Amino acid sequence: MASMTVSGTHVVEVGPRDGLQNEKKVLDVDTRVALITRAVDAGLKRIETVSFVNPKRVPQMAGAEEVMAALPRRDDVNYIGLVLNERGLDRALEAGVDEVNVVVVCTDEFSMRNQGCDVAEGLARWERIAERSKAAGVFTSATLAVSFGCPFSGEVTADTVIDIVDRVAQSGPDEIAIADTIGVGVPAQVRALHEGLVRVAPDVRRRWHFHNTRNTGYANALTAFDLGECALDSSIGGFGGCPFAPAATGNIATEDLRYQLERSGVDTGIDGLAVVDAATWLSAELDSPVQALLGKAGPFPG
Known part of the structure; x- marks a missing residue:
């Protein structure tokens, strides 16, 4: 397993998981491994590669173990597996993920539709998973879904x-991610949630997950960056979305985010043109248009 060495403001690539799970076309294991390999070659160091969920519910995520077994292993790259329950954790640990990411939902209705339990049971599951994951020596994060708004509530x-x-935070996560699952958030909400995070979990790493559904994702990301x-x-x-959230369109795009961070003084270590090439390739594989703009406008300076 790789160690969690990435620090400072950095990009977590979620395309192989969140980018694919809402696409109509289901990619085979070899194609998903090729996508992840392209991400590694482009300089991405933390990659959410698979989701250990029921493939009948999310067929795009079938074959998680086969994907993990075929990935190029490097000491400087961490592969993240998303889990929703203890069975998923069993699979993730056996597959040798470097990080476990657990989803905790902030509303009962979305939690029931997404995980088949209410928020209270979701928290109880998190506590059990966190205890076991930490005992196994695996970096453990919790993502709080629909933190900015719920499609049902x-x-x-x-x-x-x-x-x-x-x-x-009482279970001692290594990282807490605040997710705008359906892309309704605005910078004022980012600032309010950041203030609360610092107050109740000051020593826990912060991570943010934004969608650009209503064209606010990049403003939210740069607000989070400005806050620390x-x-x-x-x-x-910019592929992605949630299969359990109506009209939840794509994530913010890695190439566009990389451009904004680099122009803001962050050395991301990411080859932007390599990401653009990967997006063009993925678009053809999915028969779905690229949502990012960098490939259309080009870098600056050229």
């Missing part, structure tokens, strides 16, 4: 999210 207040952060050191999720080409 509507507004989600910052106080609601921070109460859940407080509960999650953090990890930012993005997807090659």
Whole structure:
């Protein structure tokens, strides 16, 4: 296993998981491994590669173990596996993931549709998974879904999210990710949630997950960056969405986020043109258009 050595503001590539799970075309194991290999070759160091969920519910994520077994292993690259329950954790640990990411949902209705349990049971599952994952020596993060708004319950207040952060933090996560699952968030919400994170979990790494559904994803990402050191999720080409959230379109794009961070003084270590090439290739594989803009406009300076 790789060690968690990435620090400072950096990009977490979620395309192989969140980028693919809502696409109509299901990619085979070899193609998904090729996508991840392209991400590694482009300089990405943390990559959410697979989701250990029921393939009948999310067929795009079938074959997680086969993907993990075929990946190029490097000491400086961490492969993240998403899990929803203890069975998923068993599979993730056996497959040799470097990091476990657990989803905790902030509203009961979305939690029931996504995980088949309410928020209270989701938190209990998190506590059990965190204990076992940490005992196994694996970097463990919790992603709080629908932190900015829920497609079924509507507004989600910052106080609601921070109460859940407080509960999650009691299990000692290495990182907490705040997710705008359906792309409704705005910078004012980012600032309010950041204030709460710093207050109740000051020593836990911060990570943010934004979608650009309503054209606010990049503004939110740069707001989070301005507020302090953090990890930012993005997807090659801007692909992605949640199969359990109506009209939840793509993640912010890795190449566009990389451009903004580099122009803001962050050395991301990412080859932007290699990501653009990967997005073009992935678009052809999925028969789906690239959402990112960098490949259309080109870098600056040229």
